[in-house]
Amino acid sequence: MPATAVTADPGTLRRWSMLGASTLAQAAAAIMMHGPAFLIPALHADGFSLAEAGLVAAAPTVGVMLALVAWGAVSDRYGERFALLWGLAATTALGALAALGGGTGVLVVTLLLAGAAAASTNAASGRVVVGWFPPARRGLAMGIRQMAQPVGVGVAAVSIAVLADRYGVHAALWVPTLACALALVVVALVVLDPPRPDPRTGGSANPYRRDRFLVRVHGVSVLLVVPQFLVWTFALVWLVQARSWSPAAAGSLVAAAQLAGALGRIAAGHLSDVVGSRMRPLRWVAVAAAAVMALLGLAAGRGWALAVALLVVATVLTVADNGLAFTAVAERAGATWSGRALGVQNTAQFLAASAVPPLAGLAVAHLGYAATFALGALFPVLAAPLVPVEGERELS
Structure with missing residues (x-):
């Protein structure tokens, strides 16, 4: 083939x-x-x-x-x-x-x-x-x-x-x-x-040696995957255990939130086309995710009904970065390196995501859901200043 x-x-x-x-x-x-x-x-x-x-x-x-x-x-x-x-x-x-x-x-x-x-x-x-x-x-x-x-x-x-x-x-x-x-x-x-560039034109140079742009995007994505998988893993069980929802009702809300998150990825991608930048919307998503996770922790701790709506918003925001980072990595790596760069991007995210359920489970057991959700806000806070907005090239 x-x-x-x-x-x-x-x-x-x-x-x-x-x-x-x-x-x-x-x-x-x-x-x-x-x-x-x-x-x-x-x-x-x-x-x-x-x-x-x-x-x-x-x-x-x-x-x-x-x-x-x-x-x-x-x-x-x-x-x-x-x-x-x-x-x-x-x-x-x-x-x-x-x-x-x-x-x-x-x-x-x-x-x-x-x-x-x-x-x-x-x-x-x-x-x-x-x-x-x-x-x-x-x-x-x-x-x-x-x-x-x-x-x-x-x-x-x-x-x-x-x-x-x-x-x-x-x-x-x-x-x-x-x-x-x-x-x-x-x-x-x-x-x-x-189409692929002719390697003799220099298009096959290692993009990781050129600057730190790709490394920073990988790091940002690893940080942002933590609240994403925190919400994915514990949304249903929180609704059942802490909010006394039935499993059927909780499952329906989680499924609807996932659908909204999928549509959110499209919206974030379209926004990046409109503003001509992947990194600026990525930073906006990080800031918004930090704010919503913190509010979710507060609302869950106070027992407010608003916490359920914030859970849905958090589900949407914490997945909105994926397409932006993925596109930016492929664009910066170029045709001859994008496969390996995207492999590194996905591997780093998979490794981080696999650590979230057991560690977050320990946090829930010792601190409770509200505090764990609030701790999830720390990761996008750390990610936002690392987004390499200043190192992004104009889309052309």
């Missing part, structure tokens, strides 16, 4: 079709990465301990973290189409192996490898969007592409747990497998590699 690149403008329809294909690929990969978490109830009912069920659920995420930078290098070397096709093909094959049965060891290994293969979409699909959309529309396009993760998680939430309960764990794994197979076909039909 060789890379296919063109240098001419593919046209508006083909460009938006490639955005759709890239978004579908990322959403399908998200179902594979995050879907096994919804197997936990069925696994537990089948006799797995919660620790064993958690191991199964975590396997694809571990695979993603191990493979992100490597897939970025593949994308830089052989092209985005190559990475997407081979990655999705491997994900589909490994998902089928997991769905066909086997013991716990086989299930864990196949899901880990499927996650590693699915990581191909993180860097490659983003580079397709950045490569084919002009700067004035790139923020909006990347915001649409960044909807893929919450959409994928939503699809997994409404399908995998139900199928696992009715037909068994292995049967439910056909959901991510078939989604990746569909994405593979669509990518093969639609996606073209964006």
Whole structure:
């Protein structure tokens, strides 16, 4: 499956079709990465301990973290189409192996490898969007592409747990497998590699040696992922335990907040196109997230009903930075380095995100939800002055 690149403008329809294909690929990969978490109830009912069920659920995420930078290098070397096709093909094959049965060891290994293969979409699909959309529309396009993760998680939430309960764990794994197979076909039909500069012109220089812009964006993103995963992890349990909501009502609010967060990513991307900057809106998001998390902590501590509305706003704001940072990294790294740079970006965020639930759980146990939410405000406070606004180039 060789890379296919063109240098001419593919046209508006083909460009938006490639955005759709890239978004579908990322959403399908998200179902594979995050879907096994919804197997936990069925696994537990089948006799797995919660620790064993958690191991199964975590396997694809571990695979993603191990493979992100490597897939970025593949994308830089052989092209985005190559990475997407081979990655999705491997994900589909490994998902089928997991769905066909086997013991716990086989299930864990196949899901880990499927996650590693699915990581191909993180860097490659983003580079397709950045490569084919002009700067004035790139923020909006990347915001649409960044909807893929919450959409994928939503699809997994409404399908995998139900199928696992009715037909068994292995049967439910056909959901991510078939989604990746569909994405593979669509990518093969639609996606073209964006133009690449001739390496002899100097476009292949290491952007990390040029300045500290990328390092600072990575650092800002790591800090901002903390309140994001704090809210994601504890919103539902806070509503049930502290606000006495039913699980159904709490789940509905959380799902609605996630949808609003997905739309917020599009709005943030469009705003960056309008103002001609990724970093200024990123700093605004950091400041706003700090304020809302602090207010959420105050309102939760006082028992105010306003806390529920602030939780929704916090859910929207704490994910709004993702597309801005992702687009900025790809733009600054350039065509020959963006795959690796996006791999580093995602790996750093995954590592930070994986530490949030256990550490925040300890904070909740010792300090309570209100204080933990308020502590979450410290991270965007630290992030705001680190945003490299002064080092950003004009979009052109």
